[in-house]
Amino acid sequence: MEGGGHCDNPRTLDPQRKRKIRLVVALGVAVMLAAALVYTSFSASTEAKEPSELLSAAPGATYDMTGKVVKGSIRRGDEGLRFRVVDRDGGGESIPVTYSGTVPDPFRGGREIVLTGAVESGVFVGQPDTLVTKCPSKFTTSNDS
Amino acid sequence: MTASLGSAALALAFLAFVFAAFAALAGRGRTSLRYAAESATSGEGGRERWVLASRRAVYAACGLLTVCVLLIELAFANDDFSLSIVQQHSSIETPTFYKLSAMWSSQEGSLLLWAWVLSLAASLALYATRGKLREIVPYATAVMAGVGTFFTGLMLFAGGVNPFAGLSPAPADGVGLNPLLQHPSMMIHPPMLYSGYVAFTIPFAFAIGALAARRLDASWIRATRRFALIAWALLGFGLLLGARWSYTELGWGGYWAWDPVENAALMPWLIGTAFLHSIMVQEKRGMLKVWNACLIVAAFSLALLGTFLVRSGVLQSIHAFGDSTVGPYILGLIAVVLIGSTALIVSRLDDLRSPRRIDSLASREAVFVVNNLLLVALCATIFWGTFFPLISELFTGEKSSLAAPWFDRYTTPLAIGLVLFTGIGPLLAWRRVSWATAKRVFVVPSLLAAAVGVGLVAFAGAAAEPWALALFVFATFALVGLGQEFWRGATARRSLRGGSLPAALVGIVSTNRRRYGGYIVHIGIAVLLIGIAASSSFQTNRDLQLAPGESAEVDGRTVTYERPTVAVDAQKFSFGGVVTVQQGDRSFVLRPARRYYRPTGQQSGTIASFFEGEATSEVGLRAGLGSDFWTSMAPDIAAVQRRVRAADQGFRACVGGEPGTPPQCRAVAQLMRAAVANPQLRPVALAQIERLQTATAERIARSYLSEGSVATFRVIVDPLVTWMWIGGLIALSGALIGIWPARRPRRRLVADTELEALKEAKYREIRDAELDHAAGKLSDEDFALLDAELRREAIEILGNGNGAYGIGEQTEPAKQPAEPL
Numbered sequence: 014m015e016g017g018g019h020c021d022n023p024r025t026l027d028p029q030r031k032r033k034i035r036l037v038v039a040l041g042v043a044v045m046l047a048a049a050l051v052y053t054s055f056s057a058s059t060e061a062k063e064p065s066e067l068l069s070a071a072p073g074a075t076y077d078m079t080g081k082v083v084k085g086s087i088r089r090g091d092e093g094l095r096f097r098v099v100d101r102d103g104g105g106e107s108i109p110v111t112y113s114g115t116v117p118d119p120f121r122g123g124r125e126i127v128l129t130g131a132v133e134s135g136v137f138v139g140q141p142d143t144l145v146t147k148c149p150s151k152f153t154t155s156n157d158s
Numbered sequence: 159m160t161a162s163l164g165s166a167a168l169a170l171a172f173l174a175f176v177f178a179a180f181a182a183l184a185g186r187g188r189t190s191l192r193y194a195a196e197s198a199t200s201g202e203g204g205r206e207r208w209v210l211a212s213r214r215a216v217y218a219a220c221g222l223l224t225v226c227v228l229l230i231e232l233a234f235a236n237d238d239f240s241l242s243i244v245q246q247h248s249s250i251e252t253p254t255f256y257k258l259s260a261m262w263s264s265q266e267g268s269l270l271l272w273a274w275v276l277s278l279a280a281s282l283a284l285y286a287t288r289g290k291l292r293e294i295v296p297y298a299t300a301v302m303a304g305v306g307t308f309f310t311g312l313m314l315f316a317g318g319v320n321p322f323a324g325l326s327p328a329p330a331d332g333v334g335l336n337p338l339l340q341h342p343s344m345m346i347h348p349p350m351l352y353s354g355y356v357a358f359t360i361p362f363a364f365a366i367g368a369l370a371a372r373r374l375d376a377s378w379i380r381a382t383r384r385f386a387l388i389a390w391a392l393l394g395f396g397l398l399l400g401a402r403w404s405y406t407e408l409g410w411g412g413y414w415a416w417d418p419v420e421n422a423a424l425m426p427w428l429i430g431t432a433f434l435h436s437i438m439v440q441e442k443r444g445m446l447k448v449w450n451a452c453l454i455v456a457a458f459s460l461a462l463l464g465t466f467l468v469r470s471g472v473l474q475s476i477h478a479f480g481d482s483t484v485g486p487y488i489l490g491l492i493a494v495v496l497i498g499s500t501a502l503i504v505s506r507l508d509d510l511r512s513p514r515r516i517d518s519l520a521s522r523e524a525v526f527v528v529n530n531l532l533l534v535a536l537c538a539t540i541f542w543g544t545f546f547p548l549i550s551e552l553f554t555g556e557k558s559s560l561a562a563p564w565f566d567r568y569t570t571p572l573a574i575g576l577v578l579f580t581g582i583g584p585l586l587a588w589r590r591v592s593w594a595t596a597k598r599v600f601v602v603p604s605l606l607a608a609a610v611g612v613g614l615v616a617f618a619g620a621a622a623e624p625w626a627l628a629l630f631v632f633a634t635f636a637l638v639g640l641g642q643e644f645w646r647g648a649t650a651r652r653s654l655r656g657g658s659l660p661a662a663l664v665g666i667v668s669t670n671r672r673r674y675g676g677y678i679v680h681i682g683i684a685v686l687l688i689g690i691a692a693s694s695s696f697q698t699n700r701d702l703q704l705a706p707g708e709s710a711e712v713d714g715r716t717v718t719y720e721r722p723t724v725a726v727d728a729q730k731f732s733f734g735g736v737v738t739v740q741q742g743d744r745s746f747v748l749r750p751a752r753r754y755y756r757p758t759g760q761q762s763g764t765i766a767s768f769f770e771g772e773a774t775s776e777v778g779l780r781a782g783l784g785s786d787f788w789t790s791m792a793p794d795i796a797a798v799q800r801r802v803r804a805a806d807q808g809f810r811a812c813v814g815g816e817p818g819t820p821p822q823c824r825a826v827a828q829l830m831r832a833a834v835a836n837p838q839l840r841p842v843a844l845a846q847i848e849r850l851q852t853a854t855a856e857r858i859a860r861s862y863l864s865e866g867s868v869a870t871f872r873v874i875v876d877p878l879v880t881w882m883w884i885g886g887l888i889a890l891s892g893a894l895i896g897i898w899p900a901r902r903p904r905r906r907l908v909a910d911t912e913l914e915a916l917k918e919a920k921y922r923e924i925r926d927a928e929l930d931h932a933a934g935k936l937s938d939e940d941f942a943l944l945d946a947e948l949r950r951e952a953i954e955i956l957g958n959g960n961g962a963y964g965i966g967e968q969t970e971p972a973k974q975p976a977e978p979l
Contacts (some may be wrong), residue, residue: 046539050542051542054546055550055559057560058546058558059552059558061170061547061913064504064637068848089794089795089796114701115701115872116792117409118338118408118409119772120773121770145415
């Protein structure tokens with residue numbers, strides 16, 4: 014690399030400057046990606062609420078409901094499942110839920126679930142195929158069944 | 159007996175780790191070979207002795223933990239319910255295979271597994287580096303023993319997680335293992351992931367050792383590269399098994415859900431991938447030292463984070479592991495690791511600077527840097543998404559979570575970028591490639607990739623899924639490029655050595671396992687990504703409500719629900735269906751079913767209790783290279799359950815001898831009354847009741863066959879999904895080729911001396927360049943320049959060898975330059 018002064022033609026930028034430009038470009042891309050990440054995650058996320066909070070939640074808005082299925086409340090109807098869900102700690106009022114779509118294997122009374130949906134006239138209507146049931150298993154201190 | 163013996167062994171293992179850590183630190187410091195030799199003869203090698211003692215203490219801890227694991231396994235095999243771990247996770251009826259693997263279904267058992275695997279890996283690493291890396295090893299030993307101390311200490315002192323906690327008096331039977339977990343891959347999957355997590359400890363420990371001892375050349379990398387590769391392969395295999403289990407067993411038909419626990423295992427794997435690439439740049443060019451140190455610290459911290467996440471309950475996950483007491487301790491360890499390592503790296507920044515720079519963007523190292531950035535960006539995205547519930551709670555006070563579409567939006571383009579670079583990287587030589595050469599190597603892959611792209615748009619309508627199309631095109635580029643590499647390498651070898659083409663292929667792979675093993679991994683990953691893209695973009699997913707005899711059309715196939723099936727035994731009710739699928743003149747039969755179990759640990763009770771335990775889907779799967787046909791079944795059992803409730807009521811009335819019950823009830827009622835008076839009759843009465851109950855259950859089950867109720871079938875046609883598993887296995891075999899020690903005795907886990915290793919690496923580099931030249935990847939001018947440079951560096955190393963490491967006495971005979979291919 015001969016020269017290296019300011020009068021080089023632009024095709025042979027001196028390596029120091031070239032690296033600096035590369036660094037700036039890389040950092041710029043990183044910052045842009047990070048900004049997009051932050052921005053979209055706040056707009057794309059759904060709020061998680063427990064049944065006791067949902068009873069007073071805005072109707073129509075979409076939430077992730079986290080809670081425990083009330084034992085013995087599961088009924089299968091023509092348009093899917095009906096059951097009731099309480100807060101994870103078992104306290105508070107329960108909310109009736111309707112849901113259609115795939116039911117994961119571990120789903121049953123007493124299990125913790127996460128379900129995306131909205132409250133319509135006092136009933137939480139789950140979106141199809143959004144039911145997540147926690148695996149039993151594994152590191153739970155005792156079997157609570 | 160087992161409890162006290164085991165607790166003692168565990169406590170001794172803890173003490174051995176504590177001793178190892180302190181002894182290693184006592185033995186740290188600069189020691190030369192000469193000093194070691196002198197001190198060994200004169201019998202006062204203080205430091206060397208401490209180091210030796212610390213190594214032996216790690217071996218001892220390994221032995222003691224092996225005893226612990228054996229004791230637990232024996233207790234499981236012998237149904238020793240005086241141990242709470244056995245009582246909670248096994249029962250007399252549990253199949254032996256699951257008894258032996260039930261250890262890691264428990265919190266305490268999995269911690270023991272962690273500590274045991276760590277002690278094995280640490281012993282192996284210390285055995286392989288004995289007498290080498292003298293300045294680094296003491297610190298590395300201290301780090302590994304420190305981590306060992308932490309995990310054994312956790313079991314002993316955290317409370318509630320001692321695997322040898324006893325139960326007194328010992329119950330007659332155990333609770334048993336959850337039927338959902340009774341699946342072969344579920345038994346291999348956790349230990350694979352654990353071993354992967356644990357194996358990252360070794361390169362991390364040696365990196366810390368190198369930083370602490372200021373020995374910042376590539377020696378620590380050469381010593382632990384295999385461990386990083388093993389960690390990577392185990393973690394990858396564990397992820398693959400988990401995906402497979404989800405696909406075939408969980409009844410929802412997917413293999414990945416961006417669940418926090420899945421992400422927790424994926425993140426260290428991604429960083430590990432970046433690390434395995436960037437260490438090559440440090441080995442060959444002495445660059446990226448800070449970056450490599452940061453990557454291995456990140457990989458180890460993420461491995462710890464994965465261990466933490468499954469035990470903390472801080473994030474909502476499919477894997478509910480329950481809140482446990484050990485979470486905060488692991489978090490503490492992560493904090494210590496992060497703060498300590500960062501401080502160490504910052505304090506060594508001056509030593510870590512490399513005088514070299516990347517010569518050209520058209521070079522393998524430049525591509526490695528780009529792939530590293532992509533991998534780290536991928537990991538950062540997943541990290542943000544995984545922890546978003548905590549982040550949003552911090553800023554908005556509301557716990558919000560991100561679903562799969564958000565993850566897909568970012569991971570898809572990054573994955574596409576990565577697959578492009580899996581193709582570009584292998585085509586470029588180290589240091590610099592002239593554009594003319596690069597163009598020559600790129601022609602065939604680019605043309606074929608473009609042709610595939612045009613073909614897919616024209617004949618398969620792939621334009622509707624631009625992301626998938628881009629991935630197919632780039633993956634084709636990568637596969638063709640890699641194929642070209644094998645072809646050129648093999649023909650170059652043939653022209654030099656003769657022989658057949660297959661022999662030449664085997665030859666280049668076995669003499670250059672690292673390079674071609676890596677290429678095979680690349681092929682596997684490209685194939686795996688094709689499978690993922692095809693199955694997620696072109697999947698047909700339908701829910702069918704069918705009565706027996708009815709049919710429906712799905713994606714050109716006629717699906718017929720022929721007839722229901724049912725089976726009852728002491729553990730479960732199983733409702734299934736015979737389904738035929740007709741496509742053209744080919745047809746096959748699938749038998750999906752749904753099983754209803756009694757609650758785990760319950761052997762008897764009402765018939766209704768069968769519906770109070772787990773329910774599992776038995777998936778009907780027809781796998782094919784073109785597409786998979788997947789179906790699960792949800793029977794309508796409302797009528798059955800009504801009949802079961804009625805039967806239970808009748809049964810109670812019958813056993814109670816209430817008036818109006820049928821005549822055979824009277825006999826049972828009499829027997830029951832007699833049994834109350836005479837306990838010896840109890841088993842007879844219970845057996846009688848069970849017989850009656852079973853007969854009733856079977857009658858009810860049969861009624862299901864005749865009622866012809868509608869069942870819901872979820873039907874998925876998944877194109878090319880089989881290639882995901884095939885690609886994963888190809889990648890795994892490539893990693894095994896890279897891990898496998900070469901036959902030549904000179905290349906053991908670690909070369910004999912550092913100088914040896916350095917020379918070895920340089921010779922290999924020269925050979926690589928010759929191969930690249932012969933294969934047309936380097937132009938004559940480029941090769942001449944590079945070869946001269948490399949030879950100059952090799953001579954420098956030989957010159958430095960005399961005296962540089964205190965080994966100067968024996969002079970190295972001038973080695974002939976690298977042997978031809």
